[in-house]
Amino acid sequence: MKGDARILIIDDDKAFLELYDEVLSADGYQVETATSRAQALERLDTPGFSVVLIDQKLQGPGGPDTGLDLVAETARRAPGAKAILVTAFASREAIERAFREGAYDYLEKSAVFEALLRVKVRNAVEAVRERRMASMDDDETERSIRSTWDAVRTEHDRNRKGLLLEHLTALLLKTIPGFVRLGSRLSNELEELDLLVQNASPDPFWQKESPYFLVECKNWSKHIGTKELRDLWGKMDGRYDRCRLALLVAPGGIAETVHQLQLQNAKQSKLVVLIGPGDLDWLIAGPDRSAILKELHQRAVSAASSGGDMESSL
Numbered sequence: 001m002k003g004d005a006r007i008l009i010i011d012d013d014k015a016f017l018e019l020y021d022e023v024l025s026a027d028g029y030q031v032e033t034a035t036s037r038a039q040a041l042e043r044l045d046t047p048g049f050s051v052v053l054i055d056q057k058l059q060g061p062g063g064p065d066t067g068l069d070l071v072a073e074t075a076r077r078a079p080g081a082k083a084i085l086v087t088a089f090a091s092r093e094a095i096e097r098a099f100r101e102g103a104y105d106y107l108e109k110s111a112v113f114e115a116l117l118r119v120k121v122r123n124a125v126e127a128v129r130e131r132r133m134a135s136m137d138d139d140e141t142e143r144s145i146r147s148t149w150d151a152v153r154t155e156h157d158r159n160r161k162g163l164l165l166e167h168l169t170a171l172l173l174k175t176i177p178g179f180v181r182l183g184s185r186l187s188n189e190l191e192e193l194d195l196l197v198q199n200a201s202p203d204p205f206w207q208k209e210s211p212y213f214l215v216e217c218k219n220w221s222k223h224i225g226t227k228e229l230r231d232l233w234g235k236m237d238g239r240y241d242r243c244r245l246a247l248l249v250a251p252g253g254i255a256e257t258v259h260q261l262q263l264q265n266a267k268q269s270k271l272v273v274l275i276g277p278g279d280l281d282w283l284i285a286g287p288d289r290s291a292i293l294k295e296l297h298q299r300a301v302s303a304a305s306s307g308g309d310m311e312s313s314l
Contacts, residue, residue, distance in 0.1 A: 010034045088109040144171055214235065221252045
């Protein structure tokens with residue numbers, strides 16, 4: 001996971017370096033910088049970057065377009081990273097050359113720069129992560145699950161914790177046949193992460209559920225409360241109305257009032273499975289995660305239908 005959050009900025013404009021750091025650090029990424037070609041080459045020889053943002057007009061002995069030359073160097077020295085050319089003047093020739101030499105995307109310094117920066121970097125990071133995850137064998141996946149869970153529990157920065165939790169959830173889904181993560185939406189201001197998952201499971205148990213389900217992760221160090229359950233029901237009735245099943249994941253714990261509200265106001269056609277830190281421990285350690293998730297599902301069904309006590313890891 002460390003590489004999934006590591007970004008290299010190659011730019012010699014102090015104001016833009018500060019902007020990059022402010023925007024990307026707030027999204028949980030580890031930001032490193034280089035202000036010259038020599039520094040950039042030195043950084044690129046350090047493995048582990050996911051994204052390299054290269055300013056086209058980086059000054060140097062090669063002229064005002066020295067930064068453009070670094071696209072090919074990035075492809076050669078950091079083949080696992082996605083290079084994004086950043087330019088204030090997106091000429092056709094420069095863009096065509098950048099893509100020809102291996103650029104993943106380009107970004108203009110325009111009035112909507114910050115918004116596009118966040119979207120394009122996130123898209124690039126997700127592409128790198130999916131490629132890395134696809135190349136993992138079962139043993140590598142299990143090691144990554146355990147190390148990422150350890151990092152989630154010890155990380156204090158909420159934005160970094162959000163990225164770690166997203167990665168952990170994606171890894172867990174990878175081990176359950178037929179559960180395909182379609183996309184995610186991270187909101188650091190609300191400290192929440194929504195993942196939309198396609199249910200293409202061959203298991204008859206899961207085939208009875210809706211073709212899509214929602215996973216909401218709360219990257220909190222404290223217990224979640226009833227507001228979070230109400231908000232999740234609202235999402236399932238609103239923009240995620242095709243999801244009849246949701247998983248509410250809270251590594252910081254779940255207040256007893258959440259369970260009480262769930263029992264009192266069970267939705268007939270919507271089911272929320274509560275997953276606290278003890279349940280996460282169980283999922284991470286268990287050899288059959290589909291079977292464990294079935295038990296958590298049945299626990300939620302039983303509690304909602306009977307109104308009886310529901311045990312959960314708080």
